[in-house]
Amino acid sequence: MIAAHTLKAKALCLGYRDLLVIDALELVIPPGxxxxxxxxxxxxxxxxxxxxxxxxxxxxxxxVLDGKQVHRIPTKELARTLGLLPxxxxxxxxxxxxxxxxxxxxxxxxxxxxxxxxxxxAVAAALEATDxxxxxxxxxxxxxxxxxxxxxxxxALAQETDLxxxxxxxxxxDVAHQLEVxxxxxxxxxxxxxxxxxxxHDLNLAARYADHLVAIAxxxxxxAGPAEAxxxxxxxxxxxxxDSQVIVDPTSGxxxxxPIGRRRPSPAAA
Amino acid sequence: xxxxxxxxxxxALVALGRARRQRRRRTALIVLTALALATFxxxxxxxxxxxxxxxxxxxxxxxxxxxxSFTVGRLRLPRAVLAVLTGASFGIxxxxxxxxxxxxxxxxxxxxxxxxxxxxxxxAIVILGLSGAAVSVVAIVAGLAVSLAIYLLxxxxxxxxxxLVLIGIGVAAMLDxxxxxxxxKAPQWRLQEAMRWLTGSLxxxxxxxxxxxxxxxxxxxxxLAGQARNLSLLQLGDDAASAxxxxxxxxxxxxxxxxxxxxxxxxxAAGPIAFVAFLSxxxxxxVVGRHGSPLAPAALVGLTLVxxxxxxxxxxxxxxxxxxxxxxALGAPYLVYLIIRANRTGGSL
Numbered sequence: 078m079i080a081a082h083t084l085k086a087k088a089l090c091l092g093y094r095d096l097l098v099i100d101a102l103e104l105v106i107p108p109g110x111x112x113x114x115x116x117x118x119x120x121x122x123x124x125x126x127x128x129x130x131x132x133x134x135x136x137x138x139x140x141v142l143d144g145k146q147v148h149r150i151p152t153k154e155l156a157r158t159l160g161l162l163p164x165x166x167x168x169x170x171x172x173x174x175x176x177x178x179x180x181x182x183x184x185x186x187x188x189x190x191x192x193x194x195x196x197x198x199a200v201a202a203a204l205e206a207t208d209x210x211x212x213x214x215x216x217x218x219x220x221x222x223x224x225x226x227x228x229x230x231x232x233a234l235a236q237e238t239d240l241x242x243x244x245x246x247x248x249x250x251d252v253a254h255q256l257e258v259x260x261x262x263x264x265x266x267x268x269x270x271x272x273x274x275x276x277x278h279d280l281n282l283a284a285r286y287a288d289h290l291v292a293i294a295x296x297x298x299x300x301a302g303p304a305e306a307x308x309x310x311x312x313x314x315x316x317x318x319x320d321s322q323v324i325v326d327p328t329s330g331x332x333x334x335x336p337i338g339r340r341r342p343s344p345a346a347a
Numbered sequence: 348x349x350x351x352x353x354x355x356x357x358x359a360l361v362a363l364g365r366a367r368r369q370r371r372r373r374t375a376l377i378v379l380t381a382l383a384l385a386t387f388x389x390x391x392x393x394x395x396x397x398x399x400x401x402x403x404x405x406x407x408x409x410x411x412x413x414x415x416s417f418t419v420g421r422l423r424l425p426r427a428v429l430a431v432l433t434g435a436s437f438g439i440x441x442x443x444x445x446x447x448x449x450x451x452x453x454x455x456x457x458x459x460x461x462x463x464x465x466x467x468x469x470x471a472i473v474i475l476g477l478s479g480a481a482v483s484v485v486a487i488v489a490g491l492a493v494s495l496a497i498y499l500l501x502x503x504x505x506x507x508x509x510x511l512v513l514i515g516i517g518v519a520a521m522l523d524x525x526x527x528x529x530x531x532k533a534p535q536w537r538l539q540e541a542m543r544w545l546t547g548s549l550x551x552x553x554x555x556x557x558x559x560x561x562x563x564x565x566x567x568x569x570x571l572a573g574q575a576r577n578l579s580l581l582q583l584g585d586d587a588a589s590a591x592x593x594x595x596x597x598x599x600x601x602x603x604x605x606x607x608x609x610x611x612x613x614x615x616a617a618g619p620i621a622f623v624a625f626l627s628x629x630x631x632x633x634v635v636g637r638h639g640s641p642l643a644p645a646a647l648v649g650l651t652l653v654x655x656x657x658x659x660x661x662x663x664x665x666x667x668x669x670x671x672x673x674x675x676a677l678g679a680p681y682l683v684y685l686i687i688r689a690n691r692t693g694g695s696l
Contacts, residue, residue, distance in 0.1 A: 132586050156592030163586035167449060169579075171637040175364050183580060184592035188573065194358075197365070201357035210357055214364045236591065 081108035082158065082239050082272060084129065088138035091121065091128050098124045100296035101138065106289075111266045111273045113287035115280055117317050120293045122276040123164065123244050129274070130161040130242050142240075156184035160238035162229055164245050168217040174228050175213040178203055181235030203234035207261060223254030230261065241265075243275040247282070255279070259286045284308045285331045292316045308332040368638035375635040379647040383431075386654040390427040391419055393662065426552040429616060430653040430670070432560040433549075434623060436613035438649020439571060441624025442631065442641045443606040446578055447599065450508040451685060454625035455490075455610045458515025461619035462522035463493030464611040468618075469526050469544040473533045483559045487611035493518060494607055546671030547620030549657050556616045563612035567605040574602050575640040620656075621671040622678020623649050629681070652677075 084106040091099035098121035106112055116122045127133040129140050131147040140147045147155060160181075168177060181203065182196045204210040207227040212220065217228060226246065233241055246262070247255040263286055266273050277283040283290060284304040291301045294316040300307050309332075313321045319336050326333040391403045398415050405412045406419040441454045455461050467489030471477040477485065497518055501511040526544050543550070571578075577598040580588040585595050610624065630652075631644035656673035 127586070130590055132589055152589065152594050153592035156590060161586070161590035163584065163590065165584070166587040167582065167584045169446075169449070169582040169637065171632070173364070173368070173637070175361055176368070176638060179365075180580060180583065180591065183576060186576075188576070192365070194362075197362045198355075198358050201355065201361040204361065205357050210360065213361055214367075 082143055083108060083141075084159075084240060084272070084274075085141045086125070086129065086138070087141060089125075089128065089140065090136040090138050091124050091133060092136055093124075097136070098296060099128070102293075102297050104291065104298055104301070106272065106274055108272050109266075109270050110288040111263060111275075111286060112289040112291060113275055113277045113283035114291045114293060115277055115283050115316070116293035116299075120316075121296055122293055125293065126161070126242055126244050126274070126276050130159060131155065132161070153184050156236065156238070158238055159240045159242065160233045160236040161242045162233045162244065162246060164248065166229055168225070170218065172217055173213070174209060174215055174217055174220075174231075175200060175204070177217055177228060178209075178231045178235050181232040184236060199235045199237055203231040206234055206265065207231040222249050223251070223257065226250060226254065226258055227261070230258065234265070238271075240272045240274070243273070245276050245278060248278065255282065262286070280308065280313070280334050281326075284333070285326065285329050304331050308334055365638075368636060372635050372638050372644075376644065376647070379631075379634065379644065379651070383647050383651045383654070386651050386658070387427055387431065390430065390654050390658050391423050393658065394418065394423065425554050425557055426549050426657070427654065429552040429557050429560065430549055430657050431650045432557065432564060433613040433617045433620060434627075434650030434653030435646040436560060436564060436609040436649075437620060437623040437653070438627035438631070438645040438647070439568065439642050440606040440610040440613075441626075441649070442628030442645035443571060443578065443602055444624075445628045446641055447581055447602055448508050448511065449582060450512060451625075451629050452512045452682075453508060453515070454628070455606070456619055456622060456624045457519065457682075458497060458512060459517075459519035459522055460490050460493050460497075460515075460607060461610055461614055461624065462519040462526070464490040464607075464614040465544050465619040466522045466525040466529065468615045469529045473529050479555070480559060483563075483612050483615040486615035487608055490607040490611035490614075491604065493522070494603055543618035543669065545618070546669060546675055547614075547618035547623075548669030548671060549617055549653075550669060552617070560612050560616045563608055567608045570601065570605045571609075571642060572640075574598055574605070575642055578602060579640065618671060620653060621675035622682070623652055623674050626674070626678050626681060627652060 086102055086104040089099055089102045090097060102125065114122050114125065124133065128135055129147070131140065134148060142150065142155075142159065178200050179196065182199060186196070201210070204213055207230050209224065209227050209231055212224060212228065217225060220228065230246065243262070246258050250258065259282060262273050262275070265271050287304060289301065290304050290307040292299045292307055292312055299316050300312050308323055310321050310323055313319055313334060321337055322335045323332050324335065325331070388400065388403070392398055392400065396414070396418060398419060402412050402415045403419055406415050407424070437456075441456065444453050444455050445451050464486040468482050468486040471482045471485040497511060497515045501514045503510070530544060577588070577593045580591050580593045581595065581598060583591075589595050627645040627649035628641060631641060631648040634648070635644040652674060653670060656677070657670040660668040660670050660673040
């Protein structure tokens with residue numbers, strides 16, 4: 078079992094230049110669970126994720142991991158506890174899958190130390206978990222979008238962190254690959270107890286996979302909790318400015334949002 | 348077979364693949380080293396009077412050999428050693444920039460850093476009448492200033508490779524015209540020097556030229572080697588590198604200062620030997636593969652290029668050409684090829 082880590086944001090204010098994106102936000106991430114952050118475009122979801130992984134310094138307030146401010150934790154030490162998969166990481170030209178995944182090992186390696194057996198084992202386990210072992214010796218630039226995304230997740234897995242943050246891990250993927258990636262993350266959460274925090278665009282996928290849903294609006298947490306409590310017509314109205322119906326997904330039993338657009342052809346007209 | 352000792356097949360597979368890439372790298376490095384040694388030996392032996400290996404060895408070991416002691420010991424040896432040191436410096440400095448900025452065109456000799464160091468060195472020698480270490484200092488300050496300038500000029504919500512390359516090419520053109528202007532002020536009899544600051548030359552190399560370049564390599568080489576792992580992580584983008592535990596700003600400053608230091612010291616000794624920084628990294632990657640740090644392979648390719656180009660420039664044609672003319676003739680087609688390829692794939696520069 079891995080230790081339960083607590084990650085919190087207290088009175089967090091974030092922004093770029095004269096623009097305040099996140100304003101006095103309070104958030105507690107439930108340990109060992111899968112949390113999805115949703116919200117309208119440019120509401121500050123990704124900004125919040127960047128601050129939680131300390132890529133962005135807060136204007137005021139703080140992000141606290143296990144009682145310590147993340148901005149006070151040495152970079153390398155933090156990288157052994159908390160991993161982040163950014164939205165658009167860049168694969169170097171011609172690098173093989175195994176070598177790229179191996180870079181996830183760097184926070185565990187001492188300067189000038191040799192590659193160890195444990196490193197090989199971690200890379201192999203990450204490749205197996207993401208079902209990319211047969212791609213190990215292929216060049217990353219030859220892969221399809223879905224394969225590539227699985228390889229990036231494998232790199233984050235090789236980092237062996239108890240917390241994993243992902244910024245829109247399903248963007249640019251078709252529906253089959255979206256499900257594949259989210260199933261993988263759910264599995265990881267279940268089998269290893271990894272705390273997963275991801276920014277997701279698709280409300281219904283978020284509701285289906287997340288134990289804990291966080292809706293952001295106006296720079297603050299509008300509502301947070303289990304999907305049933307958060308994904309309501311009232312919240313969707315407030316967060317996205319869209320009228321909708323919420324029904325129960327017959328397969329998963331989770332809430333399913335159906336937007337009501339302005340154009341509403343009657344069934345007869347169609 | 349007992350269960351605890353048996354390795355999981357996945358781990359064995361990963362270890363095997365890595366061992367294969369490592370073996371390829373090691374073999375390629377041995378070949379490159381042998382090639383470098385052979386070219387070095389050739390540049391000591393071949394000339395208007397050629398000497399056999401045993402005479403050359405005698406000179407290197409400090410024994411008196413009539414005729415050879417002067418020709419090999421005083422002329423060829425410092426020239427060849429300077430070729431090795433500048434070639435390695437350009438190779439390492441070039442590949443550091445190319446890797447960090449993820450763009451083969453982002454080499455210091457394309458984006459104006461070498462031009463800056465060269466213009467400053469020419470200015471310091473011709474106009475200010477400086478010499479020796481003072482010239483190197485002026486060159487490195489100018490190299491860093493140019494780096495900072497193109498960084499600031501191309502900064503808009505982060506630095507995009509293409510913008511930096513285009514601005515750098517403009518800056519390089521401007522600085523080259525400064526060099527041409529300075530040389531216009533130089534007396535006629537210093538035309539030899541003019542070639543050095545425009546394309547790079549090893550003519551008249553002496554032990555006095557060797558010392559500062561060697562010192563720069565001794566200081567900045569290990570510094571860069573220590574940052575090699577961070578360099579390979581910065582390639583993934585700043586966010587990913589930072590998430591993997593790299594202090595990105597600190598690593599970048601160290602890498603830039605060390606790479607510019609190498610380029611500037613080499614430039615103040617031999618001029619901006621054309622395209623060596625630009626060519627070494629890509630050739631090394633072709634030969635050695637993408638496994639492991641690119642620094643040592645690029646150093647080996649760089650020094651072999653300079654040694655070979657200097658031999659060709661001196662003896663392959665009726666007249667003697669400075670080394671930079673030969674490397675320039677090699678590099679220009681590759682530059683055109685890169686731009687054509689970028690155009691075809693619809694990619695950016």
